[in-house]
Amino acid sequence: MAEHPAYPVGLRLTGRKVVVLGGGQVAQRRLPALMAAGADVLLVSPAATPSVEAMADTGEITWERRPYREGDLEDAWYALIATSDPEANARASAEGERHRVWCVRSDDADAATAWTPATGHSEGVTVAVLTTNAKGRDPRHTAAVRDAVVEGLRDGTLVAPHYRTRTPGVALVGGGPGDPDLITVRGRRLLAEADVVIADRLGPRDLLAELPPHVEVIDAAKIPYGRFMAQEAINNALIEHAKQGRSVVRLKGGDPYVFGRGMEELHALAEAGIPCTVVPGISSSISVPGAAGIPVTHRGVAHEFTVVSGHVAPDDERSLIDWPALARLTGTLVILMGVDKIGRIAETLMAHGKSPETPVALVQEGTTAAQRRVDATLATVAEVVVAEDVKPPAVIVVGEVVAVGPKPLA
The missing domain is CATH 1.10.287 (Helix Hairpins)
Structure with missing residues (x-):
């Protein structure tokens, strides 16, 4: 039998009896897939690992706490034999042969009637x-x-074309903080399958070069706005391409819902009857400080962190932020889109009680090859930004966590 290749087949086990003999590490690895397949799993074993025991406690499997005995494989469709008793394994395998039950054996693949693929x-x-x-x-x-x-x-490096008609629609994909390796695997796959990609300036630009030649890439910053506002023009472009039967990816920096106006786009698509998938992304508010050696929380230093937008100044009537309340917090403050307003932000925080000596770090172009970190305090940050010519995009971290890690390299 070993001289012939195995015949591959997909077993449909929904609602069908599957017997697992042995509750050790082999069962722990194999049980989740059997449960995901909808199998009615009977575990027979005197003992089990804590993880397997938890599966029985929650009712995901039935556990009979005893050794194997003749008749356990009756009416089974499939069996996993993985006890520590070779004699019991051989007897169970023989029973499976008599009842024509496909059996996998963890101790002797040659004696098994089925193998588990990777x-x-x-x-x-x-x-x-x-x-x-x-x-x-x-x-x-x-x-x-x-x-x-x-x-x-x-x-997306291995792309198989779809031969059945795909449902046109839009995916709002969070591209992460900039490093192309930090996009989610689902986001990268959707990019590889897209017909049209409408990309933000802050998205992972390196990924665009990897797209197949037929993919139309549109820079959101260059969409002709005409009489429309910028966001309305982007919404219209998403709708128009989707209505033409195309698969559209809206590639955004960070996460679509963290200052990304993703919900506005979702509402516009819903009103137009366009199906939309939202793929979360790694937010720069956490990942960029981490890439620069700054934890947003740290035991004994910061038990909370707050993320705010700095695109409008504290004294701007459009601001929705309670800056006096933020000044009283003892945790970490992360400010996005605030480079040009950091002077007024620092003044406001100090005016409401924040110490002028509070450490501040500005991380420019975080996670990319151009990343750099500039340190200051609330009292000096306005001057440092000018002196060091810090430009957006940059994430600003305010709090004692800035001083927790190793000193940044010069």
Whole structure:
């Protein structure tokens, strides 16, 4: 039997009895996939790992706390034999053979009637990799092949065209703080499948160069606005391309809902009857300080952090921020879009009780090759920004956490 390759097949186990013998590490690894397949799982084992026991406690599986005995595989469709008793494994395997139950054996692949492939998933596709025969099986190579295929599907480097009609629509994709490696795998896959990409200036620009030639890339900053406001023009562009039957990605910096006006775009699409998917992104409010060696919270230093927009000054009537309340907080204050207003922000915080010696860090072009960090205090930050020629985009961190990490390199 070992001289012939295994015949690959996908088992549909929903509502069907699956028996797992043994509650150790093998069962712990295999049970989640069986439960996800909808199997009616019976675990037979005198003991189990804490994780397996928790599955039984929550009712996800049925656990009979005893050793294997003849008849356990009756009416089963599939069995995983993974006890520490070789004799019990052999008897269970023999029972499976008599009842024509496909059995996987963790202790002896040659004696098994089925093998478990290395599996991975990527948005509606299951990748399963099997070694061609039992002799000379190399599980690490099998897993490596699986990982390479799944990673390629997820990050868009392995693109398989869709031959069935796709539903046109829009995906609002958070691109992360700038480093192309920090976009989510789902966001990268949707980019690879897009017909049109409408991109923000702060999105991960390097990813645009990787798109297939047929993809139309539109710079949101260059959409002809005419009589429309900028956001209205962007909304209209999303709607028009989607109505033409195209798959559209709105690539935004950070997260679509963190000062990204994503909800405005979602509302416009909903009113136009356009389906929309929202893909969260890593917000620069957390990732950029982290990339510069600054934790937004730290034990004994800061138990909270607050993120605010600095695009309008504290004395501007349009401001919705309670700056006096922020000055009284003892945690970390993260300010986005506030480089040109930081002088007035610092004055306001100090006027309401914040110490002039409070550390401040400005991280420009965070997570990119051009990243740089400039340190100051509330009292000096206005002068430092000018002297160091700090330009947007930059994330500003105010609080004692700035001084927690190693001193920044010169």
